Amino acid sequence: MKRPLLLWVPLVAFVAVLLLFAGRLANPDDRVVQSRLIGQALPVFDLPAAASDRPALRSTDIGGGKPRLVNIFASWCLPCAAEAPQLMALRRAGVEIDGIAIRDARADVDAFLKKHGNPYTRIGLDARSTVQMALGSSGVPETFVIDGRGKIAHQHIGDIRADDVPKVLKQLEAAR
């Protein structure tokens, strides 16, 4: 009587694997890797100025009691241009935004800001992506919400769309 039951074991195992596959197909991996630094203090950095009319950016410039955004962007990045109006809107709403320009050149950054507007208080030039890596960011654009004590509260991967703006404002409010 033992043998007949045993013969169905492969089918049962196979069905389990099928269910696993089906579950995974139904919920595909988003492939987004969040920074491990969320909830921790900003890493220490000191970047030179990336634009001719904005000061340089140091980690000590961030976290003076007021929450703010750190936006990782580049003049060569198309989604960053698409994101610019939303950043301008946030700026008009009174949000402080610092920029980190990745693998960029000062003349290119100036041209980019002239064309798409300049929402930034300070802009640091991260010529070899070292600060970007230290932040746990893997692409442009990305935006970090930093609370008043200089801790990373949230990470927004990809460009900020128009319907993301209220969410970002809420996150800034909560990080106060």
Added chain:
Amino acid sequence: MIAEAGLIALWLAAALAFLQLALSALGLWGGKDELLGAVRPVAVTQGVLTAISFCALVALFLRSDMSVLLVASNSHSAKPWLYKFAGAWGNHEGSMLLWVTVMGLAGAAVALFERALRRDTHMATLAGQAAISLGFYAFLLFSSNPFARLSPAPANGQGLNPLLQDPGLAFHPPTLYLGYVGLSVAFSFAIGALLTRRVDAAFARAMRPWVLAAWVLLTLGITAGSYWAYYELGWGGWWFWDPVENASLMPWLAATALLHSVTVLATRDSLRAWTVMLAVIAFSMSMVGTFLVRSGILTSVHAFAVDPERGSFILALLAIYIGGALALFGWRVGAVREGATFRTVSRESALVMNNLLLCVILGIVLIGTLYPLMTEAFGHKVSVGAPYFDRVAGPLALALMLLMAVGPLLRWRQDQARVVAKRVAVPAVLLVLSLVVLLMVGAGTIGVLPLLGLAIAIPVGVASLAPLWKRNLLRTPLFTWGMVIAHLGCAVSLAGMACDSAFTVEKLVAARPGDTIRTAGWTLHFERIAPIAGDNWTALQADIRASRGGGAVMIKPQSRFFTLPPTTTSEAALLTRWNGQLYVVLGQEADAGRWQLRIWWKPFVTLIWLGGIMIALGGVLALIGRERRGWRHKWQKGEA
């Protein structure tokens, strides 16, 4: 016009597959015996139609007909003709068309040449083959039409992924597909035998050539893929336990087990249910592999047409065929009578051990490949890599090698332990000697697995030659030669793997033109770096003069930039010597004027692939030997 003709041929072939299934089902179980006579011509016509359809696709690629969507998105008019040709199957739709074509041709061959099998099992096999083909036709026609038109037609096309623009890779995927399809034929035989409850030696003899052929092709495909990854990806490794590599390894492991169990069934009429089970597992592993690769549910370097809709389709096919086969197995195999029995010390039980070990290794690879999926279902992201596979599968593979040395020296049915001990005495002494020598020389500097691998390779190589001992070599049957060469190939390959992990010397330098680098007995003079241009790429090429003692050779590693689509690849420079390979990769510019150079000296690494080729050659010899004997028997019967 060509595209439409190809599509019509494909539809007709699908209709014939349906007809083939209906005719054989009605003939076998509907009592309409006269219908069975039509099954064979239908199967042959179906094969011809799929071939026409595939030729149409190849013609479209060769003519760079950009009004066809598939050509426009995977080819480019500026591409060398070989890659236009290979481009026909270097994409999802084309490769599926190749799959059904090979399946159609294999079905035609089963219909034409199979004579020894009972008629009802033969017809049930063709019905199974038609049922599998139908699923793939539906997949092609409803979700992956290779002949879809594009309007307006672009001027040039998108190009083929540059990593794939390599002569080795043009033929690597089709070789694997041929292997997978061969396993589908074995699967159909198993279904046929289950349906008619005729699991016996005749069935095993009918199935064996397909299993052998599939296994040879899988061996070649894996060997070629491994060498391609070795020289094209520029990491200096030859196996990465990447999900896609595992997807090709798992069917191979199952096919290797099946190959041995089918021999037991054909020779001794034992292991009936087990052989049927293995045939189902082998084909299901090729389907699971295809699913994992095409659905994109696992992250891999082989991003291949990731598309959830296609994934769902393959998953549905997997559920229907494999689920159906396993249900049939559970339902029917109880009715299959137990075959001949054997003693504990016998060749049969060595082969049972071989099957168990292979299946455990298969299970280890399968679990390792699926583990990230399982944990992610519970919210953890992990990746499983070489440390797990090496440590868990490695020792078992070594045990399997030892068993492989002993198994062929045993007699069928029963043998005496004392006599066996005598036969393996020489290799056993060699094993102890090489272990002692290696422990004295390499303890502490060589890892445990490579050390054991080295110690085992030589005695196993010697033992694998033992079946030829005291035999007239000219009168030894070809299939015995095949076994000996394949087993020797395993030992050779193992020696290569062990040498590579034990003795490889790696050096990473930042060098300026004019610098001289010394490593592992080689002197490399970095002469210059200059841009050069090829057909559809430009590259930075380093000219390096390499010498070991006398006789300098120029080697030229490149960092290649393809414009269509824009991608950078590294073309490693390989210098092959009898005792190893020098492997040089040109990396990025480190800082002003200095370039990263990665240099490896890999002693005896080429043995890995030489062994792979020997294994495949052994399979070919066994196939020819078995078939020739089969024909001779038939001929002699005809005389009498």
